[in-house]
Amino acid sequence: MQGLITRITDSFSRQPAMQLLGAEIGRVETGFTEIVLPFDIKLTQQHGFIHGGVIGAVLDSACGYAALTTIPEDAGVLTIEYKVNLLAPAKGDHFRFEGRVVKPGRTIVVSDGAGYAVQGGDEKRIATMTATLMAVHGRDDVKD
């Protein structure tokens, strides 16, 4: 389990895009990854909420890392596609994104994602995603 967490955290720390957004790895389990995003005015759109594209980007990462927890250590994953529904304005102190593998596989892995806005003690669902990932085996340039 500790190996799994280290694998995901190490990989995540090598993603400049996620650092630019200020996203952080949360809970990690086999088939599951959580990412936490603090509110930052730099991430907003013109109405003051977190940009829907940022929501999609972080949720895509959560889905991809959830997939990575289910494939061998010498393999990596590439996102084939993702689809996100924005359910409510992304307004909160911070945001939680969960990726969960709904179908593991040697080549194709499918993850569902859920996004939540947290304000005070309240949590509100703000997004739902389905992502399709491809596991890539034996290529050094696509690993973790």
Add this chain to the structure above:
Amino acid sequence: MQGLITRITDSFSRQPAMQLLGAEIGRVETGFTEIVLPFDIKLTQQHGFIHGGVIGAVLDSACGYAALTTIPEDAGVLTIEYKVNLLAPAKGDHFRFEGRVVKPGRTIVVSDGAGYAVQGGDEKRIATMTATLMAVHGRDDVKD
């Protein structure tokens, strides 16, 4: 036409998230918006390509602004959902994203998006999107 370009450029300049990514408005026409994104190492994932989530985010903006060009000036648009297929690694000097309205409407607008990586004189298709937008009329907090 100049009014249209000003409307889109003004709105875009009020999106901190797009500035954070370094995205710039390109060509604007009724039913069409182009966004240009220079390569920046800050936008990459662990394999050195632009993060798929960033591709989705900028393409979502292109689709949304294409929709905005087709609705009245007192209205705004909200993204209901978008779906992106990543067709090839996002490797290039810069990237072009096109949003194009495939179905205008009073309430629901559907845009298709296309992403291209440009390297030297070569351009390669890297992404395809379909986005569903909702036009919101008469609300000061959702305008342009």
Add this chain to the structure above:
Amino acid sequence: MQGLITRITDSFSRQPAMQLLGAEIGRVETGFTEIVLPFDIKLTQQHGFIHGGVIGAVLDSACGYAALTTIPEDAGVLTIEYKVNLLAPAKGDHFRFEGRVVKPGRTIVVSDGAGYAVQGGDEKRIATMTATLMAVHGRDDVKD
């Protein structure tokens, strides 16, 4: 509750397409609808499994009826879009499709769907969907 079940069952019985496929309404609750589909060779593709398009069609109905359970009696729903991932070959004695509202709303309703193949006592997940529906109020031609 009985009113709700009658509303959904009546509407479903007026869908010739669902009768052509042999689909039947199962459990109905507020925010939830189940549809059951017996295996029929007429519904297969060239490899002997239920056609993915049929899976999508029945799951779309389950998602739409789940949405209908959450909106007023004088309103109807139209599908704006749906996205389905086919997770495993649709091979079984019969199939169960669940639609569940993940976000109710006056105008936009989002439902998640899940498909299962049932063979003997075993049930296997074969599909996942997200659908976006529009509630249409006060139009006699779009009612239930």
Add this chain to the structure above:
Amino acid sequence: MQGLITRITDSFSRQPAMQLLGAEIGRVETGFTEIVLPFDIKLTQQHGFIHGGVIGAVLDSACGYAALTTIPEDAGVLTIEYKVNLLAPAKGDHFRFEGRVVKPGRTIVVSDGAGYAVQGGDEKRIATMTATLMAVHGRDDVKD
């Protein structure tokens, strides 16, 4: 070219589900397949239009056959996922569905689809799709 047309037509004729709907293969080219669907009351939903699930099913087939035209003869394709936007009510004498490969590939093929309602001499866009297909090589049970 004749070989290509025969390959697609033969495979299509082995899909009972498409026959049940009354769908017919139209134009076939490398990377492109058209399917034609005559109006039939059996295919409608409760408002008298062709059921959105039927639109999705036929468009999925068009996208899948477009993909099949681009892969070797000993290989077959499986649909991983598809996403369809229903742009207008499917009302017409007949319907045309076009599938077009936007990204060929050895393993993953992506097709875009477009649906049209034809009434008299008029043609109206009614649907847009993106589908992801997996090419399966060397398996006798997944061939054409």
